Amino acid sequence: MAKYLLLKHYRGAPAPVNDVPTDQWTPEELSAHVRYMQDFAARLEGTGEFVDTQALTPEGTFVRYDGEGRPPVTDGPFAETKDLIAGWMVIDVETYERALELAGELSAAPGAGGRPVQEWLEVRPFLAAPSTITE
Amino acid sequence: MVDEALLRTLTPAVLGTLVRRGADFASAEDAVQDALVEAVRVWPDDPPRDPQGWLVTVAWRKFLDAARADTSRRHREVRVEAEPLPGPGEAVDDTLHLYFLCAHPSLTPASAVALTLRAVGGLTTKQIAQAYLVPEATMAQRISRAKRTVSGVRFTQPGDVATVLRVLYLVFNEGYSGDVDLAGEAIRLTRQLAVKTHHEEVAGLLALMLLHHARRPARTGPDGRLVPLAEQDRSLWNTRLIAEGVDVLQAALTRDRLGEFQAQAAIAALHADAQTAEETDWVQIVEWYDELVRLTGSPVARLNRAVAVGEADGPRAGLAALAGLDPALPRHAAVAAYLHERDGDPVTAARLYAEAARSAPSLPERDHLTRQAARLNTQLRSRAAGGRHSPTR
Numbered sequence: 001m002a003k004y005l006l007l008k009h010y011r012g013a014p015a016p017v018n019d020v021p022t023d024q025w026t027p028e029e030l031s032a033h034v035r036y037m038q039d040f041a042a043r044l045e046g047t048g049e050f051v052d053t054q055a056l057t058p059e060g061t062f063v064r065y066d067g068e069g070r071p072p073v074t075d076g077p078f079a080e081t082k083d084l085i086a087g088w089m090v091i092d093v094e095t096y097e098r099a100l101e102l103a104g105e106l107s108a109a110p111g112a113g114g115r116p117v118q119e120w121l122e123v124r125p126f127l128a129a130p131s132t133i134t135e
Numbered sequence: 136m137v138d139e140a141l142l143r144t145l146t147p148a149v150l151g152t153l154v155r156r157g158a159d160f161a162s163a164e165d166a167v168q169d170a171l172v173e174a175v176r177v178w179p180d181d182p183p184r185d186p187q188g189w190l191v192t193v194a195w196r197k198f199l200d201a202a203r204a205d206t207s208r209r210h211r212e213v214r215v216e217a218e219p220l221p222g223p224g225e226a227v228d229d230t231l232h233l234y235f236l237c238a239h240p241s242l243t244p245a246s247a248v249a250l251t252l253r254a255v256g257g258l259t260t261k262q263i264a265q266a267y268l269v270p271e272a273t274m275a276q277r278i279s280r281a282k283r284t285v286s287g288v289r290f291t292q293p294g295d296v297a298t299v300l301r302v303l304y305l306v307f308n309e310g311y312s313g314d315v316d317l318a319g320e321a322i323r324l325t326r327q328l329a330v331k332t333h334h335e336e337v338a339g340l341l342a343l344m345l346l347h348h349a350r351r352p353a354r355t356g357p358d359g360r361l362v363p364l365a366e367q368d369r370s371l372w373n374t375r376l377i378a379e380g381v382d383v384l385q386a387a388l389t390r391d392r393l394g395e396f397q398a399q400a401a402i403a404a405l406h407a408d409a410q411t412a413e414e415t416d417w418v419q420i421v422e423w424y425d426e427l428v429r430l431t432g433s434p435v436a437r438l439n440r441a442v443a444v445g446e447a448d449g450p451r452a453g454l455a456a457l458a459g460l461d462p463a464l465p466r467h468a469a470v471a472a473y474l475h476e477r478d479g480d481p482v483t484a485a486r487l488y489a490e491a492a493r494s495a496p497s498l499p500e501r502d503h504l505t506r507q508a509a510r511l512n513t514q515l516r517s518r519a520a521g522g523r524h525s526p527t528r
Contacts, residue, residue, distance in 0.1 A: 048277025
């Protein structure tokens with residue numbers, strides 16, 4: 001088994017096929033979308049493949065160390081940041097092909113007009129634990 | 136006090152007996168758990184003469200009680216009770232039966248691993264979930280799906296032991312170091328299997344595990360970094376495990392039915408035999424890799440063979456052995472980097488180490504490879520700086 005991150009972007013991914021901002025959807029379309037995501041997670045728990053899912057606020061703060069005895073420096077949020085992560089799902093699956101298959105299904109969540117959003121999700125493999133036998 | 140290690144050893148046989156008598160997997164497991172609770176309560180005052188027989192009797196009674204309580208199951212219960220209990224002289228030992236069932240080819244590798252640890256190993260679902268870093272609910276589902284998958288399987292003859300060995304190998308070789316010692320558990324289960332089967336490859340795998348486990352204290356530094364074989368403090372190797380591994384392997388090899396695990400164990404034994412890295416018998420190791428390649432045709436074996444050839448016949452020979460292999464193989468760049476450095480080409484080696492780090496499958500490996508690249512680049516920089524300054528010195 002290997003773990004993969006299915007990453008959803010606010011910015012930084014190519015535009016979805018059904019590219020209507022969520023605030024232009026009907027409430028029913030939003031509910032259907034949320035339900036799809038919940039059902040998807042529940043189904044993966046049932047298949048023993050679900051690990052975690054989280055969503056993030058659109059805005060964050062950059063922080064860095066600023067020397068001994070000084071408070072950390074903060075900056076941002078930056079409107080020009082190209083890559084902005086919206087949330088993720090972590091799955092634990094048998095093969096890379098299975099990870100792609102599931103990402104494809106997640107991207108089929110319904111959006112405006114009840115049609116799939118077809119948003120681009122980024123699939124990123126986790127680094128695993130080192131194996132014991134290598135030679 | 137009840138000996139919990141003894142209980143854990145007896146559990147798979149008891150579970151296997153119930154399953155063979157016709158109990159479905161999940162109910163059988165519940166019944167065995169109930170019987171274990173009862174054993175812990177009763178045994179201190181009234182120790183049984185035959186602990187396993189006691190557990191089978193009590194677990195079977197618990198199973199029948201539960202089946203009776205569940206009226207919707209009345210038909211099945213009647214059928215189960217009416218069936219004659221198989222007597223002695225079974226073709227397959229009950230514990231062995233459970234190993235085969237949990238490694239059944241209809242299961243995916245991860246499901247087989249989880250079910251084996253649960254049913255044969257007696258670990259809790261929570262422990263297994265922690266060992267593989269998934270939520271307990273996910274692992275519970277993975278295990279119950281696996282149970283459903285094999286619930287209809289009945290063995291009329293012993294299964295293929297190779298399927299069980301693949302599962303045990305995975306338990307030993309993959310997973311995270313948490314509270315559960317998966318490597319130790321894999322060894323316990325393989326040792327138990329070896330007693331039951333007298334199969335050369337079971338012995339081969341057991342020897343392989345023991346020989347690798349013996350090096351565990353030397354394999355990581357105090358800061359968690361990987362220490363490569365050549366740099367390990369060999370005084371930290373567990374000589375008792377090495378001696379046992381060598382004995383098990385030698386006994387298997389005398390039966391003259393070589394398999395891949397015996398060949399791998401032979402390579403590990405040759406490493407274990409060397410007091411220092413310099414004393415390693417690389418010529419013999421190459422011969423064993425030749426056997427391994429012949430047995431498996433595995434590209435990974437060929438890759439490791441190239442390293443051994445590099446040590447036995449020099450880095451040029453190693454690079455020649457590497458030449459025919461697919462550069463997309465995992466660890467190909469790392470092997471190439473190592474051989475190029477030995478061949479006196481630190482520039483190529485540093486580049487390849489950095490490339491290998493980018494495709495490393497684990498964090499400790501990536502750190503190790505990055506450190507190798509950094510070491511070479513630092514040497515190259517100071518050599519360049521030395522070169523610039525030398526005329527003025």
